[in-house]
Amino acid sequence: MKILPFKNEAEKLRKSILEKTMRVLGRSLYVLRVDTGSCNGCEIEIFAALTPLFDVERFGVRIVVSPRHADALMVTGPVTRQFKPVLVRAYNMAPDPKVVIAVGSCGCGGGIWYNSYAVYGGVDSVIPVDVYIPGCPPHPAALLQGVLVALGVLEQKIKKQTYREKEEWSIKHPLTVVLSSSKGVRVPWELYRELDKTTRLYLGYVYGGQLLRDYLEALSRAESPEELAQETREIVARWNGDPRVEKVVEKLNELVTEYMEASVE
Amino acid sequence: MSLKLIGYSRKRGVVTHPYPKQPIEVDEHYRGKPELEFEKCMGCGACANACPADAITIETLLEKGVREWSIYYGRCIFCGRCQEVCPLTAITLTQEFELAATSREDLMVRAEFKLAACSECGATMDITERQIAVARAILSCSRELPDLEALLEAARVCSECKRKSTAEKIIEATKAYGGGV
Numbered sequence: 001m002k003i004l005p006f007k008n009e010a011e012k013l014r015k016s017i018l019e020k021t022m023r024v025l026g027r028s029l030y031v032l033r034v035d036t037g038s039c040n041g042c043e044i045e046i047f048a049a050l051t052p053l054f055d056v057e058r059f060g061v062r063i064v065v066s067p068r069h070a071d072a073l074m075v076t077g078p079v080t081r082q083f084k085p086v087l088v089r090a091y092n093m094a095p096d097p098k099v100v101i102a103v104g105s106c107g108c109g110g111g112i113w114y115n116s117y118a119v120y121g122g123v124d125s126v127i128p129v130d131v132y133i134p135g136c137p138p139h140p141a142a143l144l145q146g147v148l149v150a151l152g153v154l155e156q157k158i159k160k161q162t163y164r165e166k167e168e169w170s171i172k173h174p175l176t177v178v179l180s181s182s183k184g185v186r187v188p189w190e191l192y193r194e195l196d197k198t199t200r201l202y203l204g205y206v207y208g209g210q211l212l213r214d215y216l217e218a219l220s221r222a223e224s225p226e227e228l229a230q231e232t233r234e235i236v237a238r239w240n241g242d243p244r245v246e247k248v249v250e251k252l253n254e255l256v257t258e259y260m261e262a263s264v265e
Numbered sequence: 266m267s268l269k270l271i272g273y274s275r276k277r278g279v280v281t282h283p284y285p286k287q288p289i290e291v292d293e294h295y296r297g298k299p300e301l302e303f304e305k306c307m308g309c310g311a312c313a314n315a316c317p318a319d320a321i322t323i324e325t326l327l328e329k330g331v332r333e334w335s336i337y338y339g340r341c342i343f344c345g346r347c348q349e350v351c352p353l354t355a356i357t358l359t360q361e362f363e364l365a366a367t368s369r370e371d372l373m374v375r376a377e378f379k380l381a382a383c384s385e386c387g388a389t390m391d392i393t394e395r396q397i398a399v400a401r402a403i404l405s406c407s408r409e410l411p412d413l414e415a416l417l418e419a420a421r422v423c424s425e426c427k428r429k430s431t432a433e434k435i436i437e438a439t440k441a442y443g444g445g446v
Contacts, residue, residue: 011368055281105318108339108372112318122339124369132366136342139362141282141289146365154285156371157363158338163303163376169395171307171353171402189407205349206294 017097019152028060029151031101032070032094036087037119038077041137042104046074049140061147067093072150078106078119079126091127099150102129103143105136187219191259195252202248211245214238215252225257291360296343298361299336301374305355307395308332308378312347312356321347327389331377338364338372353399383423390423397421 033046049056050063064070067090079087091100102123105111110121123129133146148154195215199208218231232249239245282289291297310323313334320341324333347356366372378393400420410416419427 015367052280053282054284058281102339105340105342109320109337109369111340112342114319114340130367132339132369132372134338134341134364134366134372135362136344138364139289139291141284142362142364144284145363148285149365149367156366157361158298158366158371160371161374163301163374165377165379165394169304169398171399187406189403205345209354 028062029071029099029147030062030064030069031072031074031147032064032067032090034073034075034087034090036075036077036083036107036123037080038104038106042076042107042135045135045137045140045143046076046103049143054140054144056144056147059144059148059151059153067091068095070094070098072099072101072147073127074101074103075123075127075129076103076107078110078113078116078121079123080119084120084126087123087126099130100127101131101133101146101150103133103135103146104138105134108132108134111136187216188259191256192216194255194259198251198255199248202244202251211235211239211248215249219256228253228256291362295360295362296345296358298338298364299341299343299345299347299356299358300361301334301336301376302355302357303376305353306334306376306378307353307355307399308334308376308393309352309396310334311350311352315346315350317344317346318342325380325391327380327391330380330382330389332380332393334376334378336374337369338374339369381421383426384418384421385426386423388423388425 033043035043046063048054067073071094073091073094075087077083091098100123102108106113107123110116110119113119114121120126131146131150133143135142138146145154149156196212199212199215202208203211214235215232218228218235222228222231232253236242236246236249308323310332313319313321313323316322318340320338321334321336323335326333343358345358348354348358364372378395381390381392381394381397382388383390397420401417404410404413404416404420422430
């Protein structure tokens with residue numbers, strides 16, 4: 001038996017085994033779905049992947065009910081203490097060669113329960129996993145892609161990345177976008193903070209962030225309060241005249257005028 | 266009966282999405298893979314603090330002089346809290362959802378930030394150089410501050426040196442009033 005001193009070599013061997021397995025299994029993968037304490041979100045998406053809209057069966061993938069018929073185990077859930085022996089039994093019962101697919105955040109790494117006393121935290125802490133499909137829950141298409149990656153039809157898209165600092169760094173931020181605009185309008189930090197707070201409070205971070213970006217740009221373009229009012233009317237028009245946005249923009253305008261008056265004094 | 270169904274299904278046409286051949290469109294606000302824009306990030310660790318699943322972690326290594334940031338997509342629950350708390354909008358949830366990987370390592374993204382050195386004693390501080398740059402940028406675009414230059418300099422000094430200088434100032438002040446130490 002060959003001893004594997006290097007991690008890379010073990011990884012290569014594992015990949016070649018997976019390839020050979022897939023050549024044996026060919027184009028019909030019989031999948032056993034194992035639920036090891038999942039919230040059923042992943043199950044719903046697996047069933048969605050079986051519906052005519054996504055139709056996994058056109059790739060020869062079928063769901064079976066006994067591990068003795070299975071080529072692949074699709075394991076969801078963070079592996080609870082209760083379920084570990086059952087999972088190991090199912091894994092041993094499935095005929096070789098077999099593939100294990102960990103589905104969802106819980107299956108891939110324990111999810112939000114990774115350090116709970118009641119779970120083992122991920123399928124790979126109990127049985128070896130060949131393909132990971134993250135997602136909470138994964139999109140049906142992501143499940144489809146995962147199965148096709150296991151079958152060797154598709155290439156995996158995600159790659160390991162490492163960033164290191166190289167050169168001098170300068171702050172890149174909506175605030176500095178305004179600072180470096182051609183007019184050179186300075187939005188002081190205190191005012192920016194208030195605007196940010198208000199938009200987040202009323203519209204949340206997604207829509208609020210969008211509105212704030214629009215508003216800061218308008219603020220950097222406008223030279224007088226009248227121009228600012230004109231610009232803000234355009235913003236509201238761009239948001240289809242949403243009355244909530246109108247109210248928030250009014251509030252922002254108030255903040256700006258208040259700030260201007262305070263700084264004049 | 267079955268003939269009836271054939272007619273019905275021919276009328277409906279094919280509903281199956283040709284997914285692997287054509288990309289699938291998700292909603293505009295779909296919460297997919299959170300992506301770090303390293304050029305924007307200052308390494309403050311607000312995201313690691315907010316992450317409910319601890320998918321994002323930071324570790325400050327004073328001996329190596331770096332702060333290591335990492336995200337493990339396998340554990341991420343795509344809640345968007347990191348995007349919500351990020352003060353520099355450096356991490357955003359993209360529409361990318363095809364995250365299947367054959368190894369755990371492929372689901373990792375790591376980043377390293379240099380730790381700043383104290384301008385007086387040269388010791389490594391537990392904040393990054395970028396954080397100091399941000400603090401100085403915020404200070405310099407705040408409303409008029411009484412002693413901006415001194416504040417900008419103080420941003421580069423470690424807490425130990427700050428404490429020493431404060432103590433020295435107090436000693437001098439007490440001496441001026443005729444007190445002794």
